[in-house]
Amino acid sequence: MHDVIRDMALWIACEVEREKETFLVHAGARLTEAPKADQWMGDNRLEMINNDFFQSMSSLKVLDLSVNPLTKLPSGISKLVSLQHLDLSWTQLEELPKELKALVNLKCLNLNGTYHLRTIPRKLISEFSKLRVLRMFYCGDSILFGGNEFLVEEFLCLEVLNVLSIDLRSNSALQNFFSSPTMKHLDTLDISDCEDLEEVKIDIICKVQEIREPHGFEKLRSLSVINCSDMEEIIDISKFGEVQKIMGNLNPFAKVNVFTLQVLPKLKSIHRNALSLPLLQKMNIFECPLLKKLPLDSSRATRNKHEFVIRGDKDWWEELEWEHGATQNVFLPFFRSWR
The missing domain is CATH 3.80.20 (24 nucleotide stem-loop, u2 snrnp hairpin iv. U2 a'; Chain A)
Known part of the structure; x- marks a missing residue:
């Protein structure tokens, strides 16, 4: 398809279906139907995401960015106000942006294998009041046992949390x-690498x-x-x-x-x-x-x-x-x- 025709088709589709947002485009893939969800974004060698990339995705509910060499998330991720599942596992993220606070409908957050993660803004995790699954195995060392016990305090605010995977080395934490009271709601508890x-x-x-x-x-x-x-x-x-x-x-x-x-x-x-x-x-x-x-x-x-x-x-x-x-x-x- 010629680029001009393709761009026109996408523009018309967006104008007609702006509220429904039912179109999925994967350039060059010759799609005739939507691919399986686990094939959409994971492991695509993404090194960066443009700040406007999520501009028109307010209805998106699942985002899998796992196994990508991403070091930073764009502030535009705040546009994903309907997002329920966010998989950032095995990426090279160094920090989580404060804009994630906008994801108030988040139910599952996977941070497993984020070895390079050094910064999680205060009051971020506790904002996810609907969070049911939180995975933080093999997260950055300084995140969970580098004097940041405040994170554990934020876990305690997650009243509907069912699954928690963490490796804490602070016995007091x-x-x-x-x-x-969080323990009363847990369905799954994994404890790893707590030497003390x-x-x-x-x-x-x-x-x-x-x-x-x-x-x-x-x-x-x-x-x-x-x-x-x-x-x-x-x-x-x-x-x-x-x-x-x-x-x-x-x-x-x-x-x-x-x-x-x-x-x-x-x-x-x-x-x-x-x-x-x-x-x-x-x-x-x-x-x-x-x-x-x-x-x-x-x-x-x-x-x-x-x-x-x-x-x-x-x-x-x-x-x-x-x-x-x-x-x-x-x-x-x-x-x-x-x-």
Whole structure:
């Protein structure tokens, strides 16, 4: 098509369909239908985006800029007021522009692998009140543990957050996070590369015979703890003294269906008592040499047999200690070696 004819066609289309914005143009691709969403923008070797590029995209809901050598986002990204999903993973961004505050409908933000990221404006993350998924694995070092604990405080403002992936190395920031109301909404929690973390604590308030967990893991479906070199115990209830008997029925992981523990050289215990874990489907344990007991009772193996699996090293499995010898035989059909 001649350039002049093409430009005229696009101009007419924009004038006629300005409100609907139903046209998709991919030059030279000979499109007859819209490509799949994961093929639109990701991994296209984009080094820069013109400031006016997003000028007429106010209805855009998904933007994937992942795996591109981008170092900067244009201020014009503020025009994407309808955007719900923004993927900036594995880019070379050095900062997030303050103009992102305009994306008030954002539900998913992926910053995984943004090693070069050094600056996130204050009060930016907390502006995303509708955010449900926030991924920040392998983010710039100075972002999450370079004295910027204010970011953790902003996480606490995200009242509908369901999925959070972070690697924090500040023990105080982590404990602040674990004691926050945000924990009540999380569906997925991944903890990675926290070298000083020794245990995961849950705030518990005791009133006579009543135990309630204001900031527990009530909705957690998936928990991953990876590469935390000092962690010795996931849940420790021994420190509650006289109320320990009352807490016998406490099950902080009642709704968890995926449990992953990886590269935890000092981990000795998940929980000192057996847990029913009624919804557990997968337990992945790798390079946890001191973990000799699992908080499983034999009744777990009699339910949903086809959905339950334990993955780990064969040597680790053979050295596990069980309350009764028969219990190991009950769980043996569900074990799968990593290798």
